[in-house]
Amino acid sequence: MPLSFRSLLVDAGLDPREVNLLRHCPPGVVDPAGAWRADLAAFEAYQAVQKKSERSYFSRPLWASFLPTRDGRTLFVGIYEAQLQGDVAPGSTYALTGEAIRTELVDAYACALRTELSEYIGRLVIEWGPGTRRWGQKGTNDKPIVELLRAFEEPEFPGYLEVIEPLSAIPTLPSRWVDFLRQGRGIYLLTCPRTREQYVGKADGAEGFWGRWLSYATNGDGGNVRLKSRDRSDYQVSILEVAGSAATSDQIFAMETRWKAKLQTREMGLNGN
Incomplete structure (x- = not known):
């Protein structure tokens, strides 16, 4: 296996001078590689919008796209052929993040996935280097190949009490995490990053924690009256207590009541009952 990504480009018949290296870090996305795997179309739509001020950089016809993984590695996700298309429609949002696009500042590109290096998509990990803050670099830069995975790898489930995620990350959690969270029932905590208020809730349905958090x-409030009265927020969610497999709904309700009393979320939080 070649020792650098640049040598991979050359072996594939691509001129590194015509290639941009892009390490996409969408704001607010905890697991960019997971979001790519969950919704390829949303990622490609996000990638296709770039700043007008960077137009000279994006004039190179080929983009080699990379994404950070949940554990901080840099994963290759494809070679794209890109052409400047024009303006972005007013009122557009980024499908990947929901953020409003300042359309007067950006260009739209037509991006088509090429077949070169397709066998490495979701498998090749490179060392981006100390220039991590510069997410766009030249294809002539040497990027050492760290590893070649047998298949796209999802991180191991860390355990129920170790899960701490923003709600925006829930739809893109690794599938093996989803399996565990569907099976788990018990008590969870929502924390608002803006107001610092807390909400204690219970997950006792057929889809467990996963279904409740989803x-x-x-919809931003899960049907809760006090959460509906607040501006929508990206709450942090975590698990306070896991119920046993034989626990009844009444027992889980009692657990929820106990945690509301401990954290005083009726008096100083978002619980209304």
């Missing part, structure tokens, strides 16, 4: 991620 409802918050989808």
Whole structure:
């Protein structure tokens, strides 16, 4: 296996001088590689919008795209052929993040995935180097190849009490995490990063923690009256207590009541009952 990404480009018949290296770090996305795997179309739409001030850099016709993984590695996700298309429609948002696009500052590109190096997509990990802050670099820069995975690897589930995530990350959690969270029932905590208020809730349905959290991620309030009265926020979610497999709904309700009393979330938080 070649020792650098540049040598991979040359072996594939691509001129590194015509290639941009892009390490995409979408704001607010905890697991960019997971988001790519969960919704390729949203990632490609995000990638296709770039700043007008960077137009000279993006004039190179080929983009080699990379994404950070949850554990900080830099994963290759494809070679794209890119052409400047024009303006972005007013009122557009980034599909990957939901953030409003300042359309007067950006260009739209037509990006098509090429076949070169497709066998390495989701498998090749490079060392981006100390220039991590500069997410766009030249294809002539040497990027050492760190490893070649047999297949796209998801991180191991850390355990219920170790899960601490923003709600925006819930739809893109690794599938093996989702399996565990679907099976788990018990008590969870939402914390608002803006107001610092807390909400204690219970997950006792068929879809466990996963199903409950997904409802918050989808509509922002999960049907809770006090959360509806607040501006939508990207709450942090964590698990306070896991119920045993034989626990009844009444027992889980009692657990929830106990945690509300401990954290005083009726008096100083977002619980209304």
